[in-house]
Amino acid sequence: AQKVTQAQTEISVVEKEDVTLDCVYETRDTTYYLFWYKQPPSGELVFLIRRNSFDEQNEISGRYSWNFQKSTSSFNFTITASQVVDSAVYFCALSLTDSWGKFQFGAGTQVVVTP
Amino acid sequence: EAQVTQNPRYLITVTGKKLTVTCSQNMNHEYMSWYRQDPGLGLRQIYYSMNVEVTDKGDVPEGYKVSRKEKRNFPLILESPSPNQTSLYFCASSLSLAGYEQYFGPGTRLTVT
Numbered sequence: 001a002q003k004v005t006q007a008q009t010e011i012s013v014v015e016k017e018d019v020t021l022d023c024v025y026e027t028r029d030t031t032y033y034l035f036w037y038k039q040p041p042s043g044e045l046v047f048l049i050r051r052n053s054f055d056e057q058n059e060i061s062g063r064y065s066w067n068f069q070k071s072t073s074s075f076n077f078t079i080t081a082s083q084v085v086d087s088a089v090y091f092c093a094l095s096l097t098d099s100w101g102k103f104q105f106g107a108g109t110q111v112v113v114t115p
Numbered sequence: 116e117a118q119v120t121q122n123p124r125y126l127i128t129v130t131g132k133k134l135t136v137t138c139s140q141n142m143n144h145e146y147m148s149w150y151r152q153d154p155g156l157g158l159r160q161i162y163y164s165m166n167v168e169v170t171d172k173g174d175v176p177e178g179y180k181v182s183r184k185e186k187r188n189f190p191l192i193l194e195s196p197s198p199n200q201t202s203l204y205f206c207a208s209s210l211s212l213a214g215y216e217q218y219f220g221p222g223t224r225l226t227v228t
Contacts (some may be wrong), residue, residue, distance in 0.1 A: 033214045045219035051212060091157055101165050102173060105158040
């Protein structure tokens with residue numbers, strides 16, 4: 001069975017602190033895709049990043065960075081110098097190429113950034 | 116503007132009264148999917164469709180039906196809603212399967228009393 005675990009339910013930080021969100025996944029597939037989505041208080045779901053299982057390069061986009069490690073089945077997300085606008089729920093998700101169409105989301109991590 | 120629309124946005128209904136939540140996308144996407152979001156459980160996939168007339172069950176399909184008669188529309192049908200279907204529902208679409216990001220609708224808050 002496939003599974004995505006986000007063990008951190010809520011993380012509270014003060015503005016300008018860094019915050020790292022953990023995502024651990026389980027799959028027997030060799031080909032899969034991992035995603036991160038953001039859900040701000042307004043409720044919409046916003047795509048942040050996609051990574052396929054053959055690309056272990058870390059990625060940086062502004063204050064956001066992602067660390068993909070197949071050896072530990074983790075796809076962690078770091079927000080550097082957090083801002084109040086980063087307050088949101090963040091979801092990690094897994095998509096498998098042998099179960100075309102199925103997506104597994106983690107339970108989400110609520111990030112609260114206070115001024 | 117490229118978007119996924121859902122209607123209604125909010126709905127309060129009673130147990131057993133059939134309802135349909137509509138979903139439409141204007142991006143000519145092949146893939147569409149329905150999710151429900153519940154506290155502590157994240158998003159769980161209800162049904163998905165890989166193209167017109169092709170649908171399949173996600174992880175929590177019980178109590179729901181879908182149809183895909185046109186590429187742009189993917190309605191979610193609750194034939195006999197029950198209180199445990201009270202949830203926040205999202206429709207999503209993507210260009211194709213697996214490796215493509217999904218675009219989500221604004222959500223439908225459903226309460227079944």
